[in-house]
Amino acid sequence: MIKLTKAQKKKLRQLFFLFSVTMLSAVFISFTIYGIIRITHPADQNGAEETFCFADYQAERPAVKKKLLSKNKNSRPAIPLRQVNGIVIHYTANPGTDAMANRNYFESRKNCPDKAKYKVSSHYIVGLKGDIVQCIPEDEIAYASNERNEDTISIECCHPSKDGKFTEQTYQALLSLAAYLCVKYEIPKDSIIRHYDVTGKDCPRYYVAHPDEWERLKDDVFASMKKKQSLAVLSELHR
Numbered sequence: 001m002i003k004l005t006k007a008q009k010k011k012l013r014q015l016f017f018l019f020s021v022t023m024l025s026a027v028f029i030s031f032t033i034y035g036i037i038r039i040t041h042p043a044d045q046n047g048a049e050e051t052f053c054f055a056d057y058q059a060e061r062p063a064v065k066k067k068l069l070s071k072n073k074n075s076r077p078a079i080p081l082r083q084v085n086g087i088v089i090h091y092t093a094n095p096g097t098d099a100m101a102n103r104n105y106f107e108s109r110k111n112c113p114d115k116a117k118y119k120v121s122s123h124y125i126v127g128l129k130g131d132i133v134q135c136i137p138e139d140e141i142a143y144a145s146n147e148r149n150e151d152t153i154s155i156e157c158c159h160p161s162k163d164g165k166f167t168e169q170t171y172q173a174l175l176s177l178a179a180y181l182c183v184k185y186e187i188p189k190d191s192i193i194r195h196y197d198v199t200g201k202d203c204p205r206y207y208v209a210h211p212d213e214w215e216r217l218k219d220d221v222f223a224s225m226k227k228k229q230s231l232a233v234l235s236e237l238h239r
């Protein structure tokens with residue numbers, strides 16, 4: 001064993017003390033820097049955006065009145081819609097009119113000449129009191145959203161006034177219908193679009209004028225979905 005002199009022992013203690021203080025300071029400084037980063041960059045706390053798995057969610061089909069249009073060249077061309085890649089939201093641009101009146105307007109197009117200007121329809125219409133009318137089956141195209149007719153489902157919404165703002169009942173029914181369709185076809189939030197996003201048309205007017213409200217609407221659609229029960233047995237029972 002090496003025998004140390006008193007002076008050497010003292011030196012050793014000093015070195016040990018210095019080493020401990022340095023290490024503790026390093027740990028303290030690291031924690032402080034980490035804390036500052038977490039406070040100044042709160043977004044980093046979430047890391048990558050949370051992934052959304054449609055298989056974990058469900059949304060019941062809302063009550064829908066099925067009043068399909070007669071097959072005709074102008075409003076129900078009976079062209080297959082093979083792949084649903086999005087939902088397009090519209091407003092009727094006809095203040096105060098209800099779902100059936102708009103549905104009947106689409107139906108009346110069958111008596112018009114076979115011309116582009118008479119081609120108009122929509123898969124669904126949400127009424128002023130939240131009633132939903134289906135005009136076209138989901139596996140056929142509607143004439144609503146121009147170049148996106150071939151891969152989207154269209155929803156027209158009624159509105160009481162010119163500004164195009166939906167009633168609370170219309171809004172709530174739209175949320176449940178859109179949530180149901182998003183889960184069914186696994187449509188991501190960014191694929192819920194306005195007619196405006198396709199052609200630049202002022203439709204749906206209120207949500208073109210209020211982009212923040214539009215973002216809220218899409219968030220509300222996804223917030224209205226329900227997380228599935230974890231027990232697979234439950235889904236078996238519901239079959």
Ligand SMILES: [Zn+2]
Pocket residue numbers: 089090091144195201203204
């Ligand atoms: Zn439109």
